[in-house]
Amino acid sequence: MAEVYAVGIGPGGRKYMTQQAADVLQAADVLCGYPVYLDLIAPYFPGKEMLSTPMKKETERCRMALEAAQQGKTVAMVCSGDAGVYGMAGLLLELAGEYPGTEIKVVAGVTAALSGGAVLGAPLGHDFCVISLSDLLTPWKLIEERLRCAARGDFAVCLYNPGSHKRKDYLQKACDILLEEKDPETPCGLVRNIGREGEEKKLLSLRELRNTEVDMFTTVFIGSRGTEIIGDSLVTRRGYHLSRQGELT
Amino acid sequence: MAEVYAVGIGPGGRKYMTQQAADVLQAADVLCGYPVYLDLIAPYFPGKEMLSTPMKKETERCRMALEAAQQGKTVAMVCSGDAGVYGMAGLLLELAGEYPGTEIKVVAGVTAALSGGAVLGAPLGHDFCVISLSDLLTPWKLIEERLRCAARGDFAVCLYNPGSHKRKDYLQKACDILLEEKDPETPCGLVRNIGREGEEKKLLSLRELRNTEVDMFTTVFIGSRGTEIIGDSLVTRRGYHLSRQGELT
Incomplete structure (x- = not known):
């Protein structure tokens, strides 16, 4: 059975990878992925065959991986963060039926x-x-x-892909919707x-966030009613303080 | 500066831990946590001082960790999964202000x-x-x-703590609400x-899930309108098929 592993590598550095991910990448013949992520991990796994396609060519990238597996190679599809969350695991599973004898394993x-x-x-x-x-x-x-719905349910919200060159006002539009509630x-x-190098963080109010421009390397967090700034940290309280105050009885 | 590390260890096995988590646990003098999680990792990090409290004694557990840090020890608070998501990172950050000179670092x-x-x-x-x-x-x-709100927004939903001895009908009640939409x-x-040993998975419909009894070792996933069963996998499609079909233009 030919195998393609969809591997989440975390934010990029070797130390954020699980042992399982590192083991799978080490054992693979072929590393497949978006060029930026392959560059991030290439130094840790030298001597591998590398296959990549640019952004918006994800379907082609998955087909390359599945074809390499059919040729008898062990293939790892490298995904930043998790392999499932906006990653390639789902697309590989969608396409695998067209490649008999291939199996997808998700790491x-x-x-x-979580890392942010x-x-x-x-x-x-x-x-x-x-x-x-x-x-897209x-x-x-x-x-x-x-x-x-996220605002109505008073969820804490994490926004991925909050902005790019072509979508400069998307975060503003999103904040305006959240501000309705x-x-x-x-x-x-x-x-x-x-x-990664140049990691930076910022705490701010939703009002300030609305007027902030962000790029595609930024992850945004919006609090619930249980969220507070404590020192220089952002904390959504789980409710231990309510328990202590007897407010849940 | 005394340091308490809130460390997410993943689902339990060494291979699901990040290198960073393993390094921090290895360097710590004291491992603090819920007994079940300490037992899971104890074999990999022998010779450490261990501090634990039972369930519902999380505040006391965090205070033990902060006090040990004030005594000059490097302390790691072991959390299953992530340290932030329903973990001890938030509670440690809430309490740290009462322990001058202590700093919380989250791993x-x-x-x-993600693992499920x-x-x-x-x-x-x-x-x-x-x-x-x-x-609770x-x-x-x-x-x-x-x-x-999750159902109205057509989110895929992951349910934590879906059941226990005392909350046998909670999953059924939750499914009934989701079934409104x-x-x-x-x-x-x-x-x-x-x-862990005895890992099992099951695919089923929301109607079937409603009539299923689960325990506290179970994590539940409920699809969105974009979710399909493909082979023996559950996949929420990201929309590449819509893109191919020109439905987004």
Whole structure:
């Protein structure tokens, strides 16, 4: 049985990878992925055959991986963060039926909601939503509806793909929807270049976030009513303080 | 500066831990945690001082960790999954102000939404919510409201703490709320003992899930309208098929 492993490598550095991910990459004949992620890990796994396609050529990338597996090679598809969350695991599973005798195995990794959350403190310490603002593959109306529901449910929210050259005002539009329900002083945070050179974080209010320009290397966190800035950290409280105060009885 | 590391170890086995988590645990003088998780990792990090408290004694556990740090020891608070997501990172940050000179550092890990997702395929391949059904620290009415909003927003949903001895009917109640909006045939999945001995998975419809009894070692996944069962995997499609069909233009 030919195998393609969809491997989440976390934010990029070797130390954020699980042992399982490192073992699978080490054992693979071929590493396949988006060029930026392959460059990140190439130094740790020298001497591998590398296959890549540019952005928006994800279907072709998965087919390359499946074809290499059919040729008898062990293939690892490298995904930043987790292999499942906006990663290639799903697309590989969708396509695998066209390549008889191939099997997809998924190796989880630390997605940006978690790695960025750790940089800020614990912004996702209670119920949360993850929403991508990219409308390349999702109708913008559905994104708007999800933002509205996330705000109504008082979830902490983590936004992926909050901006790019072509989508300069998407974060502003998203914040305006959240502000229909949420307090403008809701504590928020952003992290740029998580776990990479030039990592930076910022704490700010939802009102301030609305007027902030971000790029595609940024992950955005918006608090719930249980979120506070404590020292220089963003923390969504789980409710131990309510328990102590007897407010749940 | 005394340091307490809040460390997410993933589902349990050494191979699911990041290199960073393993390095921090190796360097620590004291490992602190819930007994079950300490037992999971003790064999990999012998010779450490161990501090634990039972369930519902999380505040005391964090205070023990902070006090040990004030005595000059390097302390790692062991959290299953991620340190932030329903973990101890937030509570440590809340309490740290009472222990001058202590600093909390958070080390992310693979939370059950990701590790369980990998077992099933890619159920969280697009926007998703994570909701805990435990009402120990959260009013049940808020949990209900979040379930309702998650269903209205057509999120894929991952449920933590879906059941226990005392909360046998919580999953059924949650499914009934989701069924107000969602198709009874919505593909769902559950994973028990993720990454541990006796790991099992099951794919089923939301209608079937409603009549399934689960325990506290189970993580539940409920699909969005973009979720399908493909082979023996649960996949939430990201939209590449829409792009191919020209439905987004």
